[in-house]
Amino acid sequence: MPDVIAADGSIRNDSWVVVERPAEGESLNVAAGQPALIPADLWLAGYEHYVGRDDIGVWFDSHDEPEMLGEKVKELPLIAVNFPRFVDGRGYSIARLLRERFGYQGELRAIGDVLLDQLQFMKRCGFDSYVLRADKDISKAARCLNFFSQAYQAATDTDQPLFRRRAS
Template identity: 55%
Template sequence: MVKTPHIVKLDRSSGQYEVIANHWLRVAEGCDDAIPAHTLLPLKEWLERRDELLDRADVGIWFAPDDEPEALGADAARLSMIAVDFPAFTDGRGFSIGRLLRERYGFEGELRAVGDVFKDTMYYLKRCGFDAFEVRADKDVHEAAKGLNDFSDAYQGAVDQPLPLFRRRSA
């Protein structure tokens, strides 16, 4: 079980962030019968118990780097919380998972980055649609949050700004 005391929560509409208490518990393996509120289950476990869990807003899922968003499909739009694990700085598969969940599968709930998350990755995670961040335990969560504003603008289109800069300038 993994639970960090605080997370950085981003308001996607205003771009403002705050450091708040983390109320979610991420379990590495499945729970027995009863699943407590504010639990993040592995994708495989959630899929096995889909019918009983689909309508529970207090239960979310987390993706491992080798999980495929296609396995969740349209159910993504019905969930309130999805976390994506970044086991190492060099593993970028989670960026693609986040972007697919937002753009292809219509996920509008909280998309949380967990694992090897720190200041240098925050801005890029935001661009891919992440709006909550469990910062590594050895890093200062307040200092890491400043990474969300490392750059004032971006050339490419992404989840947070679909139009590339040249289109915005010509408009």
């Protein structure tokens, strides 16, 4: 299992398994006894079966809309957002929507093509855990999470831009 990086830079073993979307005509295969992240739309389709379980979370692909789950996001212990390619920034928007519009307070994880230079920006959008791409050096993660001492823009980590914070 890959390691997961927390927003404070600590590294821990990841017990969650990302369950891939089944092929056309196949059913979702979730292993018993292991925490699993399943596609968000399939969680919603089987809501009665999954609701209230702390061992089932969801993952959003970059083209998914968090609106599909609405207020039900608050029932999930973990939500992951897939970054299929480095240049695909839709996951940042998904994170901000989950935190700001839907009030999600649980663990929000970035998965997929996650690189070190993205970590601080992901953190500012509301992510609090990260699974790096396999070829990246996880030991550098803590430094990358706090590379900049100040941010100009408002985000999930501060509701005022820098010029307003300085004026106070």
